[in-house]
Amino acid sequence: MNWFHWALLAAVFAGITAVLAKAGTSQVEPNLATAIRTCVVLVLAWGIVLATGMPAWRSLSGNAILFLALSGLATGASWLCYFQALSLGPASSVAPVDKLSVVFAIALAAIFLGEKLAWQHWVGGLLIVGGAAIIAWK
Incomplete structure (x- = not known):
C-alpha cells in the first residue's frame, strides 16, 4: 500500500x-x-x-x-x-470543522518544511474551508 x-x-x-x-x-x-x-x-x-x-x-x-x-x-x-x-456539539458538525487541520497542515508544511504548493493545494484547501463553513453555519 x-x-x-x-x-x-x-x-x-x-x-x-x-x-x-x-x-x-x-x-x-x-x-x-x-x-x-x-x-x-x-x-x-x-x-x-x-x-x-x-x-x-x-x-x-x-x-x-x-x-x-x-x-x-x-x-x-x-x-x-x-x-x-x-x-458541546454534534459530531456531524464538529468533525468537519476539526478537519480544517488539513488546511493548517498545508500552510505549515509550506512555511516550516519548505514544501511547494501546487494549485491543487490552494483549491482543495479553499474547498475544505468552504465545506467546513457551510456545515458549521446554522
Whole structure:
C-alpha cells in the first residue's frame, strides 16, 4: 500500500473515531474521556512497536525526540479541544470543522518544511474551508 491508501484508512478511522467519541462523551467529562482514549492509544502503539520488533533507540536523534515530543503535546491539546467540542456539539458538525487541520497542515508544511504548493493545494484547501463553513453555519 502507498501513502494514499494509508491516509484514506486514517480518514476512515478518524470518521469512526468521531462517532464513537461522541457516543462516549455523552455521560463522561471531556477531559476524562480524552485521558481514557489516550491510554488506549498508548497501549496500542507500544503493543505494535513491541510486536514488530523494538527499533534501535540509539538511532533517535535529539531533534527527532524534540519534534516528536512537541507533536505529542500538540496532539494532546488537539484531542482535549476535540473532546470538549464533541461534548458541546454534534459530531456531524464538529468533525468537519476539526478537519480544517488539513488546511493548517498545508500552510505549515509550506512555511516550516519548505514544501511547494501546487494549485491543487490552494483549491482543495479553499474547498475544505468552504465545506467546513457551510456545515458549521446554522
